[in-house]
Amino acid sequence: MRQRPGMYTRTDNPLHILQEVIDNAADEALAGFVQQIKVTMHADGSVSIEDDGRGIPVGLHPEEHAPVVELVFTRLHAGGKFDKKAGGAYAFSGGLHGVGVSVTNALSTRLEVRVWRDGRTHELVFANGDVLEPLRELEPAGRRKTGTRVRVWPDPKYFDSAAIPMAELVHALRSKAVLLNGIKVTLLIEKTGETREWQYQEGLRGYLEEALDDAEKIIPVFEGKQYAADDDESYAPGEGAQWVVIWTVDGPVVRESYVNLISTTAGGTHEAGLRDGLFNAVKSFAELHSLVPKGVKLLPEDVFARASFVLSAKVLDPQFQGQIKERLNSRDAVRLVSGFAKNALDLWLHANVEYGKKLAESAIRQAQARAKSSQKVEKRKSSGVAVLPGKLTDCESSDASRTEVFLVEGDSAGGSAKMGRDKGYQAVLPLRGKVLNSWEVDRDRLFANNEIHDIAVAIGVDPHGPNDSADLSGLRYGRVCILSDADVDGSHIQVLLLTLFFRHFPKLVEAGHVYVARPPLFRVDVPAAGKRPARKVYCLDQGELEAVQDKLRKEGVREASWSISRFKGLGEMSAEQLWDTTMNPDTRRLMPVAYGEPGIAATTQMFDMLMGKGESAQRRVWLEEKGNLAEVDV
Numbered sequence: 001m002r003q004r005p006g007m008y009t010r011t012d013n014p015l016h017i018l019q020e021v022i023d024n025a026a027d028e029a030l031a032g033f034v035q036q037i038k039v040t041m042h043a044d045g046s047v048s049i050e051d052d053g054r055g056i057p058v059g060l061h062p063e064e065h066a067p068v069v070e071l072v073f074t075r076l077h078a079g080g081k082f083d084k085k086a087g088g089a090y091a092f093s094g095g096l097h098g099v100g101v102s103v104t105n106a107l108s109t110r111l112e113v114r115v116w117r118d119g120r121t122h123e124l125v126f127a128n129g130d131v132l133e134p135l136r137e138l139e140p141a142g143r144r145k146t147g148t149r150v151r152v153w154p155d156p157k158y159f160d161s162a163a164i165p166m167a168e169l170v171h172a173l174r175s176k177a178v179l180l181n182g183i184k185v186t187l188l189i190e191k192t193g194e195t196r197e198w199q200y201q202e203g204l205r206g207y208l209e210e211a212l213d214d215a216e217k218i219i220p221v222f223e224g225k226q227y228a229a230d231d232d233e234s235y236a237p238g239e240g241a242q243w244v245v246i247w248t249v250d251g252p253v254v255r256e257s258y259v260n261l262i263s264t265t266a267g268g269t270h271e272a273g274l275r276d277g278l279f280n281a282v283k284s285f286a287e288l289h290s291l292v293p294k295g296v297k298l299l300p301e302d303v304f305a306r307a308s309f310v311l312s313a314k315v316l317d318p319q320f321q322g323q324i325k326e327r328l329n330s331r332d333a334v335r336l337v338s339g340f341a342k343n344a345l346d347l348w349l350h351a352n353v354e355y356g357k358k359l360a361e362s363a364i365r366q367a368q369a370r371a372k373s374s375q376k377v378e379k380r381k382s383s384g385v386a387v388l389p390g391k392l393t394d395c396e397s398s399d400a401s402r403t404e405v406f407l408v409e410g411d412s413a414g415g416s417a418k419m420g421r422d423k424g425y426q427a428v429l430p431l432r433g434k435v436l437n438s439w440e441v442d443r444d445r446l447f448a449n450n451e452i453h454d455i456a457v458a459i460g461v462d463p464h465g466p467n468d469s470a471d472l473s474g475l476r477y478g479r480v481c482i483l484s485d486a487d488v489d490g491s492h493i494q495v496l497l498l499t500l501f502f503r504h505f506p507k508l509v510e511a512g513h514v515y516v517a518r519p520p521l522f523r524v525d526v527p528a529a530g531k532r533p534a535r536k537v538y539c540l541d542q543g544e545l546e547a548v549q550d551k552l553r554k555e556g557v558r559e560a561s562w563s564i565s566r567f568k569g570l571g572e573m574s575a576e577q578l579w580d581t582t583m584n585p586d587t588r589r590l591m592p593v594a595y596g597e598p599g600i601a602a603t604t605q606m607f608d609m610l611m612g613k614g615e616s617a618q619r620r621v622w623l624e625e626k627g628n629l630a631e632v633d634v
Helices: 014-028 068-074 100-106 167-178 204-212 269-288 298-306 332-351 353-381 412-422 443-448 450-459 488-502 504-512 541-557 573-581 600-611 616-629
Strands: 036-041 047-051 106-116 120-127 130-137 147-154 184-189 194-198 222-227 240-247 255-259 307-314 404-409 426-431 481-485 514-517 522-526 533-537 562-565 591-592
Touching: 014 036, 014 047, 014 100, 014 147, 014 167, 036 167, 036 426, 068 106, 068 120, 068 130, 100 147, 106 332, 120 562, 167 194, 167 204, 167 255, 204 240, 204 307, 222 332, 240 269, 240 332, 255 269, 269 298, 269 307, 269 332, 269 353, 298 353, 307 332, 332 353, 404 412, 404 450, 404 488, 412 426, 426 450, 426 616, 443 450, 481 488, 488 504, 488 514, 488 600, 522 541, 533 541, 600 616
Parallel strands: 036 184, 255 307, 404 426, 404 481, 481 514
Antiparallel strands: 036 047, 047 147, 106 120, 106 147, 120 130, 184 194, 222 240, 240 307, 514 591, 522 533, 522 562
């Protein structure tokens, strides 16, 4: 962690390592054991976080023969959050990466832990991640006194700035109070003597109305919550969401989402589920009452454009993107939140028809404004458009901020992609065989190759050099996605296409329009076990497959009861599988293509060595040096 802190935390300031401790206190509150969380900013630059929960266990771990509290702060994957079976410490919790407060300890010059539990007081002190003062018992605590206090001195050498951003800290603490109805959250600043307290009895609704500051509402507040019951066939008991949505006439919109109390600032699949559920409910209501004018097509963003919301989801086994958990990736969360939110809004709209009509009319106005603006763009582009390639399956929209084209390897995969795509904004261009290595091809000879000609005409941008003033106004798709098999041939096609874009369409790369889709290599079919229904888990590579199997063992799923399928290529995937894993914006993994840290010169040098015709000797040396890094499937 100390060698590569950026893999585990945000290195611009120490706030995230403090949030790990705050999140632990919040998990105790979520489990029903905390009434108050107190954060103190000390004058010496340290910060302490105290809760009145059960206190971290201080007994010896049966296998590690060390105090449990010591393992929590020094070992990866030592938390009590992985055990989802009966008797586990937490049914729902924010973190499942197994890093947590270990990173807090690793990146601090000093860390003190005091635990009140079972009428006794214990203290443990770390310095630079190592035990400085072993666990010892202090004076007895009162019988009713329980909880944990962690005091942290962040090490400034690991952060761009040692200062803690107060606005972000206040937001994090206030959001905990919002999500934990009735829990008091206190912030004390020793230097100024200032104390701030948050306690929301009205929870999400009171918070959102306060944030919108009396903005004019289109309809009254829509709020609701629903959680899976014990007999639910699709989800584990307790999984679900609580939401408050306010549609306003004008002004800024406020959008905040949380998973098991963790703030997901970059959104994710739970937000996609809320958007999907609200859209489907409004669309079906508008169609039932014949409100949609002829020629107008409602899209999710039309319903969502003026929506402010606070969403708090509970997911049994959340999968986050990145260690700082800013985005939820769990695929099931889309269906979970979408289903519950749609049913609730359906009932509400049909019980309040007048409000339903107002909301539908607002969405229709947004759709008409969007259609009008896209027509203006079309007029500017209408003269001199080249004839599109015959094998391009185009999309309906011409709004480049929404559209995307998939350059797909082979006709069979192209067929699945065409059936699985969303034809509203996704286009598919199948490529036959391997594209020409264009690294040393002159620009005026490029169009002699049919595949490159079709790519250039489809995306609407002419080939250009790095110093040319390229015209991107004709760009037809905001995202150009390379979609190839997850094997050696697929990787070769990726490299050939990346060579083409880097050499002859560099402005597309610089502007962030080129992406690589990452289809999974494995599918794991897991039978129903305990609380969890049967499910399918997709794995990107062998490493992910092993991690998923380890997690299944920890969940108590019987060894070898699951089956593993390996996709030989995209053509083997059904249209539904390809959509779910690789094309659906809510659940896919799309990797943006950008220049590496050394810059364009180093990238050009690497491409020269890899793709140059006269560089075989250099390639041989490079392969001999780096060959042991290749992962080979046996």
